[in-house]
Amino acid sequence: MPPPLDDVDRIMDVMECAFSPEYGEAWNRRQVSDSLLLGTVHYALIGPDGTIAPQHPETSDACPSAGGLGDTTAGFYLSRSVLDEEELLLFAIAPEFRRRGLGRTLLIHFIINATERGKKRLFLEMRHNNPAGVLYAAHGFRPIGLRPRYYRTLNGDRLDAITQELVIE
Numbered sequence: 001m002p003p004p005l006d007d008v009d010r011i012m013d014v015m016e017c018a019f020s021p022e023y024g025e026a027w028n029r030r031q032v033s034d035s036l037l038l039g040t041v042h043y044a045l046i047g048p049d050g051t052i053a054p055q056h057p058e059t060s061d062a063c064p065s066a067g068g069l070g071d072t073t074a075g076f077y078l079s080r081s082v083l084d085e086e087e088l089l090l091f092a093i094a095p096e097f098r099r100r101g102l103g104r105t106l107l108i109h110f111i112i113n114a115t116e117r118g119k120k121r122l123f124l125e126m127r128h129n130n131p132a133g134v135l136y137a138a139h140g141f142r143p144i145g146l147r148p149r150y151y152r153t154l155n156g157d158r159l160d161a162i163t164q165e166l167v168i169e
């Protein structure tokens, strides 16, 4: 079942302001809506007050929706599951809502939700020196690999990518 258009709009609203164009990390609308057609991709939205909207259900055919979130979306994540692993593909809070604990709330939701779906290993990849690393470390993610010069910035610089893992005990 395709995701509600409203949810794609909400994700894109945050996407367009949260990711610096310098690193080319943002996805376009087509990439987001196509990915959400896959049963293996999950997402959640968070409002300015910390309310988290229901997300793509794996086992239910109920239509996911952002009901209860209000007009403004502060952030979202999008993840993909493979067997007993889940990878955090996109994670962002709009700049005006940062440093209020919303990113922490959303990351905890990602961890709990994936755990409840039986995932044993959670992964993500981040730019070397992304401040988000502080948040990931605080929630148990540990660096397990490095892809040298993986990201290319607008001015042609290359930045390493760090793969992080959280093993669910």
Ligand SMILES: CC(C)(COP(=O)(O)OP(=O)(O)OC[C@H]1O[C@@H](n2cnc3c(N)ncnc32)[C@H](O)[C@@H]1OP(=O)(O)O)[C@@H](O)C(=O)NCCC(=O)NCCS
Residues within 6 Å of the ligand: 018, 019, 091, 092, 093, 094, 097, 098, 099, 100, 101, 102, 103, 104, 105, 125, 126, 127, 130, 131, 132, 134, 135
């Ligand atoms: C990473 C991001 C999601 C964090 O969202 P946030 O809502 O500001 O995070 P929180 O307010 O929950 O921060 C929780 C803790 O993480 C750490 N943290 C978050 N942002 C930080 C920053 N810019 N510098 C240093 N530490 C930071 C702090 O320890 C913070 O606790 P504190 O505010 O009590 O000091 C947000 O900065 C963002 O969207 N960045 C751009 C997109 C991005 O890089 N996503 C991650 C891709 S790997």
